[in-house]
Amino acid sequence: MSPVFSHGDLRLYLLSLLDESPRHGYDLMQALSDRTGGTYTPSAGTVYPRLAKLEEEGLVTKTVDGRKTVYEITDAGRAEVAARTGELEGIEQGLADSIRLIADEVRGSVRDAMRSLRADLAAAAKSDRASAPSAAADDARVAARAQLQRADAIVNDFRARVRSDLRTHVARGGALAADIVDTLERTLDEASRELTRRLRG
Structure with missing residues (x-):
């Protein structure tokens, strides 16, 4: 199960990341992946339309730096982040819970895989023992x-x-x-x- 942002949560989270420092699109995608322990990596088709919307709303600006487009939060954007601090804390908590659930699922899958591997090895050993007289x-x-x-x-x-x-x-x-x-x-x-x-x- 990948962490899924509720409606509007990804927009706000992107805004909070830009509140930390200006970033280009790939940097934002990487930051989202890092913050979620690699369990959620949004595509460019997910991130860039939201950045365009934030720019439309006057919450971020963009400048072209060589081949990269850098996004920077505006004063209006900072005001929204400050006003929605509680929501951001809820988003962070939700992501942490999702990561814990995923980690539990991964551990469970690994345990199941190890049990299956041990069973396969035991069956192979039994088969080898059974075929040993025939081989002899x-x-x-x-x-x-x-x-x-x-x-x-x-x-x-x-x-x-x-x-x-x-x-x-x-x-x-x-x-x-x-x-x-x-x-x-x-x-x-x-x-x-x-x-x-x-x-x-």
Whole structure:
């Protein structure tokens, strides 16, 4: 909720700012923003028509200073500010109340946002914990596939070396006794059974 000046209040407040010192339009807009803690920054379309009206009424004058137009309060303007001191105090109090309400709303919004963020973080952490076993299983599968490839390579290498040795031996006229082949068969069979036992745990 931005501070909203009641009808005529902004006009009077602008006049009171000019009572403090001459100002150009942008300076007045900045002063309004500063006085309201940045919660209300009027547009040029809000401020300049009111300044023109004050000038029409003889309460302010304007002079051009380079590229800036400077507004200055007149004696009639000072008289109006003095006559409406009570109203100005009411406006100041209303702005202070508005700023407090906005600050409360901001604090509430921040608290809500923090609660929401904490809830999101908790949900994300829970999701991470829930997916951790799945991630671990994925890692285990990747590792198992890598070891399977290694085992395939070992078996293929063993087969190639045994075949090569046997063929080379026979090609050179060597004898290949049945008991040697029987020993090879038994050894491979024992190795296969041991592997199966280990795989089954």
